[in-house]
Amino acid sequence: MEKKNVIISVKDLVKNYDDFKAVQGLSFEVYENEIFGLLGPNGAGKTTTLEIIETLRQKTAGEVIVDGFSVDTDANAIKRIIGVQLQAAGYYPNLNLVELLELFSGLYGVSVKPMEMLEKVNLQDKAKAKYKALSGGQKQRFSIATTLINSPKIIFLDEPTTGLDPQARRNLWDLIIEIRRAGTTVVITTHYMDEAEQLCDRVAFVERGQIIALDTPDKLIDDLVASGFERKKEVKKANLEDVFINLTGQEWRE
């Protein structure tokens, strides 16, 4: 990250739902081609923040600029350059994956070959399957395929690995890294700190609608250690997940 072009800039973002203040003056920047993590407990305001940037939700106050476009005036221009994976989103009923991808290419106004999109996420064998019939990991990979249809500059992934088994989770990490390598900026939310540590170039911790820390995972860990923090238990060279993967194999099975 020598060159740091800001692609998303959020300034003093506020979102109130009636009495509830979901987001209270949040500011951060996302750099081009990085994997940026929004971390924090449930209800901290991560999803609300993402949905405001994705132009799906109106903000109460503040400024959000995505690749030079303001969410207030250029929502449609933003929609064309982003890919969005929603937490728990469904897809049009009774259609198979190829037909769903055809629908999305129509919605984005681009012509893509559905099979090529499916190959990118390794679902070519499931071309004729219905979304409902997919496993958890396959569903997430398909969701990611729909975010790539318009060759977006930025994709947003909201808890993409929640509920997946370790193999499927690692497989999805590989996919996300691959997407970033192709030049796409990735904004991701997660509850798994090991995931954030592995994937993200920088992370922001959100708590009660505010950012309480923002830096590279390394720097945040070093700062904590420098403050005198020590783990109660001696860290071993492997953890239980390593044992799991070692015993059950690397390849994911679905």
Place this chain on the structure above:
Amino acid sequence: MNNIQSNKNLNSPSGAGGYSHIKATLALAKASFRSIMRSPSAVVFTLAFPLIFILVFGFLGGGGTKIDLAVKPGSDVNNPIIKSLQKISVIRFSKSTDLVAINKGLEKGDYDAIIDVEKNPAGMPAFITHVKYTSASMDKGSILKSILNEVTYNLNTQNLKPTITEIQATTVTARVYRQIDFILPGQLGFSLLSTGVFGTAFVFFSLRQNLVIKRFFATPVRRSSIVLGEGIARIGFALLGALVIILIGHFGFKFTLIHGATTVINMLILATMGVIVFMGFGFVVSGLAKSESTIPPISNIITLPQFLLSGTFFSVDAFPTWLQPISRALPLTYLNDAMRQVAFEGAGLWDVKHQILILVLWGIGIYAVAVKTFKWE
């Protein structure tokens, strides 16, 4: 997975000005149409139910009224009275010779009357006819009574010159108005009503509930494209269903289409208007429903009264006078009415402008409500 790199050059980034709302709308229409065709409930309500009703009524009511007449065992059968009755198509003679069974049948109304003719031992008149009617079937009994009166009058006066008058009646040869000519337009209306109300309500509710629409909103598609695409698919499906019903009715049950293809096209234009109005109800229901399970009851409140009161099965004129104003307020009444006039009487669309006007008024009203109640999220 290793060809992600090719992502960039696979398709040009959706640059400014290149976006087509028409393409997006058509993509949605195509997806929706595919989905409807694969949805069992849509096919059952739009095609199967109406066709079953048409089949049942087509076969049941084929010959109009029939009087079931039993002949008492031991009755004389070689006499002019029975011979004359056998020539009358309305009368269906029972083959049963079991008197106990016949009497039971009379009580239940399975038989409308029993006849017994005996030779008169006294000589004049030559035969004595005993008829026993049943209170279970008074209306058919009275038809039989007048038939018998005419038969006996004709037989008795065969060789006499009339002294006062002789009735010379002729019948105008007209198109045969079959049961199907009444039932089919009603069933067509029912089909359009169910696909419009239930289909629209379920689809928009589930698209909203499963965040499908939210995902659409993350694309550049317009809201109007979503509604329009869905509408095109549903209208297309409804018209396809209507065409199948009309063709099966015409070729299978001799449903009258006076001007052939022109009549069919006029009917399809009416069907389009009908389904657009009924979709309005569907939009309202999808907005009012709090959960998936509340959709059927709310939809039934809208469809059932129209199903029963709008002349689907019985003519509105047959209803008690206090009920008729309610019937005459419902949109399906006018759609059914217009359909029947177009199909059987050969009316053009301009001839049913009154019915069309009322449908349009309903359309304006219901979409005004839909705009207020519809929810996107």
